Amino acid sequence: MFSYVVVQQAWTRSSGRCECARGNHQHPGRCNRLLIWERRTGESKPGAWVAESKSGQFRPDASDCEIVCWQCYTAGRA
Ligand SMILES: [Zn+2]
Ligand SMILES: [Zn+2]
Numbered sequence: 001m002f003s004y005v006v007v008q009q010a011w012t013r014s015s016g017r018c019e020c021a022r023g024n025h026q027h028p029g030r031c032n033r034l035l036i037w038e039r040r041t042g043e044s045k046p047g048a049w050v051a052e053s054k055s056g057q058f059r060p061d062a063s064d065c066e067i068v069c070w071q072c073y074t075a076g077r078a
Contacts, residue, residue, distance in 0.1 A: 009062035
């Protein structure tokens with residue numbers, strides 16, 4: 001898991017919107033779905049999101065942390 005600080009930095013970078021830009025998803029380019037800070041992890045409510053590790057190793061660095069909406073998270077990686 002990422003630390004609170006790392007997730008907060010990544011969240012600020014994302015402007016509270018999904019950063020997913022995977023080519024095999026329904027959205028063209030970046031998803032940009034509006035997210036809700038309090039709705040982190042696990043639920044399919046509107047605004048739910050997940051802090052994903054780009055490397056899969058959860059490095060303690062915001063550059064490894066990608067803010068993705070629940071829909072993109074469950075749709076999987078490209
Ligand atoms: Zn998304
Ligand atoms: Zn996506």
